[in-house]
Structure formats: C-alpha cells, structure tokens
Amino acid sequence: MDQGILLRKVIIRLSAMMGRIGNSENNIKKRETTHANLTHTDSYHILDIEIDRGIDACSNGLCDVTEKDIPLFKYNEIPEFLHGNPYVVKGYRVCLPFSLCLKSLFLWSNETVNIWSHLLGFFVFLFLMLYDNLIALPYLKSGYTDHLIVTIGLICYQFCMLCSTGFHMFACHSERASKRWLAVDLAGISIGIIGCYLPAVHYAFYCLSIWRDVYLITIAVLSTATLLVQLHPNYHSWTKHRLLIYCGLVAYGIIPSIHWTVLNGGISSHIVQRGTFDFMGSSHQWWHVIIVFAFLYWHYAGQDLLDYRLNHPCNAY
Secondary structure, eight states: OOHHHHHHHHHHHHHHHTTOOTTHHHHHHHHHHHHHHHHHHSEEEETTEEEEOSGGGGTTSGGGOOGGGOOOBOGGGSOGGGOOOTTOOSOBOOSOOHHHHHHGGGSOSTTHHHHHHHHHHHHHHHHHHHHIIIIIHHHTTOOHHHHHHHHHHHHHHHHHHHHHHHHHHHTTSOHHHHHHHHHHHHHHHHHHHHHHHHHHHHHHTTTOHHHHHHHHHHHHHHHHHHHHHTTSTTGGGOHHHHHHHHHHHHHTTHHHHHHHHHHTOOOOOOOOOTTTTSSSSOHHHHHHHHHHHHHHHHHHHHHHHHHHHHHSOGGGO
16 A cells, blocks of 8 residues: 555544544645655654654644554555564554654554563663672672673663664654664664573683684674675565574574583474454564563573582683
8 A cells, every 4th residue: 555545544544533524635635745845844864764853843733643543554454564464453553753653652552562572671681780780790709701791691682672662663654664673673683692692602611712702703703694684675575584594593502502511411383363462462472572581581591600600610620
C-alpha cells in the first residue's frame, strides 16, 4: 500500500477519534501539505527519523494527539516493509511521526511487550553494572581488569537492549526508518553477543592466555565481519542469510565451550492459532524475554568463573 494513502488513512482515523470529522477532506489535504513543507523547511533527521521543530510543527494537529488516539491497523492494511509475522493479525502502528512514536510507548499494541521487555532489560543491566562495580566486585576483592571486563560485558548488553527498543519503537515511522533501525538492531545483537563471549572466554581460559587471546581475537574478527556485512544496501532483505550469519556467530561459541569442557573433564515446536497472540505471547515477544534472561545467565555465569579464578590462582595447577 502506498505510504501517502496510509498517511491519509492515519489522519482520517485520528480525526475521527478526536471528533474532527467535519470538513475532513480539507483537513487531510492541509495536514499533508504541512507535513510535506515540514520535511523541507522545518525538520531534521536522526537515523532517518524526521524530527519536527518550531511552531509550525503543531499546525498539522498531531501535537494534540494522545497515545489513546493513535490508530492501529490490521496485517492486510499495513505496508510491505512492516510485514513479518502473518499470525499477528492486528495491533500495528503505521506511519507515525516521531512524537507519536514516543507516545506509543504507552499504547497497548503488538509492539508493547517487545519495547518494554528490552527497555526494562536495559535498566536491569544498568543496575547490575552499578551494583557489581560498587558492591559485588569490591566484596570479591577483584582487580581493575575484573571491573573492566564485567563493565564492558554489561555495557554490551545495555547497548543491545537500547538498539532493540529503538527498532521496535521507530520501525513504524517510515520505510527508510525501518531499514535504518533494523540495521541498528542487528548491530546491537552483534554487540550483545560480544558481551556474552568476553567475560566467559576471559575467565574460562584465564590461565591459558594463548587460547584466551585466540578465541577473543576470532570472536572480534567474526563480529566485525558481521557488522561490515550490514553495510550492504540490500542487507535488510537477506532474511535467511542474516539468520545464518548470526547462527554462525553464536554457534562458534560451541568450540571454546567444548575445549573448556575437555580441559576440565568435564525441542522447539510451532503450534500457533492465527490471531491468538497479537498483543501478547507471540514468538518474537518470547524471544525478547528469553534474551534478557540469557544475558542475565551469562552475567552470573561470568561472575561464578571470576569467583573461581580469584580462589584458585593459576599457579595452583
């Protein structure tokens, strides 16, 4: 569906919800004209999100809109760039300006769980970063390097959470914004994976510095290559290839895991009823929650390894 037609439908629904249906056709044309003028004269862009400024930015009537007035669309009404899971059939935000993207944070849509799960996840890892550096690590009598490793890992998690939150909040702004923020989200995933690898490999191979450096350098090279691939203009459409790239990046972790296990002796199903999980319980929402708990697991696993290394020096081997 053409984005101009969608913009007209959004404005019509906004007008109806706000009780301004009278002379709606002129109202629509006025708002579209104002929107076009703002694009050239009174707006600027950040990561392909158009930011309105100045008094004229309110002349399109959107400054008076609350999150309750934001219209939601069905799957068969949204543009192709918003297509993803056909089993989620309603609750879509479409062509929202920047201000309404922010207000939709408090709107119950099919993106609400995706947004809040990782926004709250960001604050969880921010709290853990402060707690570990001020209380947990000093209690363990950790050194400067330990503070650095733990902090970098948690910053990677926070970056991943914010990138994901931004994508799910602003993807509905426009097709360009959707593509740009998808790249940001994928970059956040790469950084988040680094945050998983860094503490685990550092402490697991703490006494084997050669292997530790080999694994960390390999991870850095693979992550950098993943980020560089995202610069390709058609990367957003490489759905299967993108999945394989990230599966490969994560699967590489099996190698140091097996190596560490040797040194120390040491089902999914897809049953979905169409339309049942539009607002809560869809596969992507479960994925968001699992990611938060996975990062938490890796964080505490790293702390266990740190505690072990502090109590079992390398010269004890």
